[in-house]
Amino acid sequence: MKNILIINGSLRKNSFNQQLAQEAAKLLEHTSTITYLNIRELPFMNEDIEFPAPASIQKIRNEIKKADGLWIFTPEYNGQIPGVLKNALDWLSRGEIARDRSTSVIINKPVTISSAAGRSAGINARISLHQLLNNMSMNVIYSEGTGIVLDKEAFITGKLKLSEQDLIALSKQAETFYHHI
Template sequence: MSNHSIAVLVGSLRADSSNKKLARAIERLAPKDVSFQYADIGALPLYNQDDEQPLPEPVADFKALVNAAHGVLFVTPEYNRSIPGVLKNAIDWGSRPYGKSSWAGRPSAVIGTSPGATGTAMAQQHLRNILAGQGSPTLTTPEAFLQFKEDLIDDQHAFTNAGTRDFVQGWLNRYLEWVRKLSA
């Protein structure tokens, strides 16, 4: 894969977000010719169709970042058995205005972590359903549900467990193959 850009949407706004840590650890596993561009979804106003023309500047910047990317990586926590509202808001803005969706045809992948034993399984399923409705071809296998523990990722954004690192590396490799195939 040569000079490919991945837009990263982390569904948590917390400064010490475990999902932000996960995104950084995944980025560290990526080959040098793949760049990760992080979207600031917290800067987006709440979606309101009345505000589409002209697009607010943070929305225009967000859409430009996603539109320039070869793929999108969604790293989401699970809030009340679904995705966080801030992530849904970003998806809504990315789909608008009508006919100018940033998601259609853009390969995506979904991963996340939470303290619960099932990781973010429910949130990931909901997110895959939303992305299917937006026409974003989403990597379906392998799925990655990671239980977050304090020692999962160190201060240098590295996985501390070799088995977890190898699993996530395989997941990332499969996603990057998916991006290469669909963006060719």
């Protein structure tokens, strides 16, 4: 069994990205242990409070260490990833030891990206996230990943409905990701 850690950039209770993450988890749960990272309680990145690391930061670092791969789901906020996700990634990009970035827990960590968003399918957020993860020396698998377009019906019902094509795209990503971690 591989350990896959899911990160969702949306804190919303009925988040479409959370629903999408659950669909992805279904594709992997027979071969992997799936866990979800909680980024709700993290303080804002502030170098004044980096050392010793706040307990909530140490906790997410430990979860990252245990994971064979990360799957990030993100909404698109004004063409970018949400601030809460950027904040979590900024913390994780820093070394556990002061002035030694090589001790960051995410260096070379395999990661893949998906998003559920409006007409853009979150492509702007995914391009930007891809670039960010590369800057942080992560091992990005499946480049910009899969984007799901939320239609009017989804916004009315609050329920994510994947088309057959969406499911095929997500399955292809899950398979590629699994074989590279």
